[in-house]
Amino acid sequence: MSYRVVISSVLLFLSWGAVAQDPVSGAAISYTRDVQPIFTEKCVACHACYDSPCQLNLGSGEGASRGANKSLVYDGERSQAAAPTRLFYDAVGKRAWQQKGFYSVLDAQGGQASLMARMLELGHKTPWPPNAKLPEDIVLGLSRENTCAMPAEFDGYASTHPNQGMPLAVTGLTDQQYQTLQRWLASGAPIDEQGLVPSAKESLQVVQWENLLNSPGARQSLVGRWLYEHWFLAHIYFKDGEPGHFFQWVRSRTPTGQPIDMVKTRRPNDDPGSQFYYRLWPVQGVIVHKTHITYPLSAAKMARVKSLFYSGNWQATALPGYGPQSRANPFATFEAIPAQARYQFMLDNAEYFVRTFIRGPVCRGQIATDVIRDNFWALFQAPEHDLYITDPNYRGQATPLLAMPGQNDDVGSVLSLWHDYRDKRNEYEALRRDSYADVPAPSWSTLWAGNDNALLSIFRHFDSAAVTKGLIGEVPQTMWLFDYPLLERTYYQLAVNFDVFGNVSHQAQTRLYFDLIRNGAEQNFLRLMPADSRDDYLDDWYQSSGKFKMWLDYESIDNDKPTALKLDEKDPKRDFAMQLLARYGDLNAKPDPINRCDGAYCSRPNIDPELQNAEQALSALTARPAAGLRVIDQLPEATMLRIESSSGTRVVYSLLRNRAHSNVAFLLGESLRYQPGLDTLTIFPGVLSSYPNFMFNIPAREVPAFVAAMENAKDADHFEKVVERWGIRRSHPQFWQYFHDLSRYIHETEPVEEGVLDMNRYENL
Incomplete structure (x- = not known):
């Protein structure tokens, strides 16, 4: 100084x-x-x-x-x-x-x-x-x-x-x-900050929901605990609440009407130690997008929860305790609650639950995200076709096999713990395979189609990932099919039980088990494909060292039981995707003509004609492998395109690099499994990342020139000219104006989802 x-x-x-x-x-x-x-x-x-x-x-x-x-x-x-x-x-x-x-x-x-x-x-x-x-x-x-x-x-x-x-x-x-x-x-940096205070309408609803979760009785207490463990990450908002007001569920020593005295445990399912109450606490501080996982509460949601959990004649004879065994197996812990109610509750807001473990609040996700592909679609099995829901005998056999690792963090026991849980999981997969072989073959009715949460797209950006409703992008290499045991395990393993402050043993066990979860989701999907195609798909997903991993850690798939779907034998997965899009078009919240151009028109209807022309030009960059579009080698994971028409209308697009891998089955050495010549781009309106890596600002009339320059940028020198003409570098005089305009765009298109984006990963291009 x-x-x-x-x-x-x-x-x-x-x-x-x-x-x-x-x-x-x-x-x-x-x-x-x-x-x-x-x-x-x-x-x-x-x-x-x-x-x-x-x-x-x-x-x-x-x-x-x-x-x-x-x-x-x-x-x-x-x-x-x-x-x-x-x-x-x-x-x-x-x-x-x-x-x-x-x-x-x-x-x-x-x-x-x-x-x-x-x-x-x-x-x-x-x-x-x-x-x-x-x-x-x-x-x-x-x-x-x-x-x-x-x-x-x-x-x-x-x-x-x-x-x-x-x-x-x-x-x-x-x-x-x-x-x-x-x-x-x-002057001494005085701080006059006051905590967020709910409005009168919000306060009334807070009391109603707190009363519900704190209702007396064993059955009510068990439901309250299950709901809390599934909502603890949510930024709760009320349908008629104040804009920008969000709440989170906490456990407090004090009841409704008194100041909150937080129960401070590492996990939401750790022992609270003494009497406590579930409370809704206003979210404090600036809302940032990366931790902003929203969930709506309303009178209709209250009626839905009561219908699912408080009707019927089921009983909880004794409340489960807290501890490693209860954390490891929520299926046993909450066995008394009807499985159909638990699964249907998660399906109702499936995007929220998938976001908790794909986008998540942990801010840095490579320990989990390097186990998933860069883009894939997620589907859900209908409860009436889920044996865990419909068959008590199957449920009784499966429940003891669904425990998850990570409760014992002894470093010296990592391998033995992993082998125990791997073997237990594979025993479950064998049970599932053999049991489903005895039921009618899967058909379109196997897929849940209850609301627009039924079809989800996931995009990974190296160490972060995003989830959105609808099927976005070209038909991906893999798809996931969640049933209830898989969805609940994924949520508990990566959200409820994951400790960001944990040691290497805990984090390794979490990552290794997520590998099994991904494999299980892929196996579930393969049952929809023709039996004689499944081994070929699996070989494509687990190339090179992946074949060794299949032999070492995974249960064999069912390659005999046929599917009831009528699919093109030449490319059944693509045909499935096309039929899915046609069949469930009303649920596909975000049609995608830019990446899946159908005919001559590759833009959305009913938008500014100048922006339609821009989208038409941008479509030339999508679904092309990097071997033929060399500029992909120069691009980061998530780039934002801010395109403005001469009338002043502007749209933000996400330009996402989809990295290809020979497999994603190992904890280390990801770069050794890259297949850069197969990388592709997805371009979609909206901000599909909490962590923009770069941004281009392009007048709509210049988009064709931008696309041509990108097509000709075969090396770093040519790409730098693209950056110099349209790029918004960190040193740009209007950097903050453009950067925060991304959040403003979220506010205009999905106001509840708005939050300050993260620029820690904004690159120096």
């Missing part, structure tokens, strides 16, 4: 007094009115959730006050589980957080300005040339090793990283924003 900056900070504090004033209006600076909006615009895109650099979360006053911590949340090598550091949950207040290893970024120390003030000053005095590529020595993305300099270490950091002040490697604060923050920091 220079002598000049120290003196200037002291003079600022003396001249402004203890109460900072806004540099324009002269009014006292308010954290809520003046500071948090700056953090939201320029900081939250990196500093939110568990993957926030140095755990500095600037989405709320509590997060800013908490400060930073050198410990990594994402550490795949730790032998001991880490103490959880969930904001608003594991501690409250600066002192409590400092006892957990956090240090202040707001407090002036040792006669020097605060750490934040110095980091902002370092960034403000080193602006970037407009829209220039940044120096290669600035490491970005998840491979960056943050030093997390403490106040006493700042001088060394600034000397070593003179051009890496804050905001990092991006167009920084305006002069006015910079002055506002520096004046606020110099």
Whole structure:
């Protein structure tokens, strides 16, 4: 820290007094009115959730006050589980957080300005040339090793990283924003933030739902526990609630009507220790897209829940306990609740449940996502065709085999635990295969078609993934068919039981079992294909080393029992997809003429003609392997295209790179299984990633030129010219305007889903 900056900070504090004033209006600076909006615009895109650099979360006053911590949340090598550091949950207040290893970024120390003030000053005095590529020595993305300099270490950091002040490697604060923050920091960084308060209508519904989940009686208590464990990740909203108001289910020592006293456990199904109540707590802080998994509650939903769970004459004679066995096998834990009710409840909002484990709140997902393909479709088995629902004898045999690993995190026992659970799972798969061989062959009625959650598309972007309703993109290499045992196991393994602060043993067991889940979903789907085609499909999905994995870990498939579907023998999977689209067109929430062009017209009807022409041009980039479209080699995983017509209408498209793999069956060595010549692109209107990797801004009339340039960009030099003409680099003067316009577009098209996007993965192209 220079002598000049120290003196200037002291003079600022003396001249402004203890109460900072806004540099324009002269009014006292308010954290809520003046500071948090700056953090939201320029900081939250990196500093939110568990993957926030140095755990500095600037989405709320509590997060800013908490400060930073050198410990990594994402550490795949730790032998001991880490103490959880969930904001608003594991501690409250600066002192409590400092006892957990956090240090202040707001407090002036040792006669020097605060750490934040110095980091902002370092960034403000080193602006970037407009829209220039940044120096290669600035490491970005998840491979960056943050030093997390403490106040006493700042001088060394600034000397070593003179051009890496804050905001990092991006167009920084305006002069006015910079002055506002520096004046606020110099005045002692007062925080006047108030917690979100529900409206009168919302408060009434909160009481109604809390009363339902806290109803007395063994049966009611068991249902309340099951519902809580299936809603704990949800951002609940009420159909007639206030825009932007969301709630989350928590366990509290205090009942409805009293302030919430949180029960703080690592998992939602850990032992609460004493009497508790299920409570709805307003979601605090800025809403960020990557953790924003929404779920609606309404009078109709209340009636549905009561119909599913509180009707009939089933009884719970005794409540199950909490502990490793109860966590490992929710099928046994909640055996008393009718399986049909449990499965139908999950089907009603299947997109939510798939999002919890595909998109998820853990912010960095490669430990799970490297087990799935880059794009696939998900379907669901109808309850009336699910033997676990319809056959008590089968259910009784299956339930003991459905336990999941991850409860014992002893590092030395990983392999033995894995083998035990693998063998148990394969015993279940053999039971399923043989039992389904004795029932009528699958037909179209096998597929659930109850609402628009029935057809889902999943896109993986290396270490993150997205889920959306409808069948998007070209017919994928694989499809998944969930039945109830598979859907529930996936949810419990990757959402309820997964501990982001867990050790290497816990994380390895989770990842290895998810591999079996994927294989099970693929096997379920293969039953729909002609019997003599199944081995060929499986060989295609598990090429090279995948064949060894099939021999080592997977139960053999049923390649005898026929399907009742009439499919083209030459390409039954594609024919299935085409018939699916035709048969369930009313449920396919998002028709896709850009990627599945039917005839001469490859654009959506009833949109601006200029945008129709743009979509027609963009369709030339889809469904083409990289061997013939070399620019794919240069593209990151998820690129956004902002296309604006001359009338001012603009549409955002996601340009997604679908990486091909010989197989996705192993924990390590993913890059060794890439098949880059087979990579393809999907282009679809909407923001299909919480983590944009890059963005192009293209006038609609220039889209044909953009497409032609992409087709001719056969190497990095040619692609750089595309970036220079249309790209929005991190240093672009209007970077933040364009970046946040992605969130505004979500607000315009799906307002409930809006949240600040993450730019930690925005690349330096």
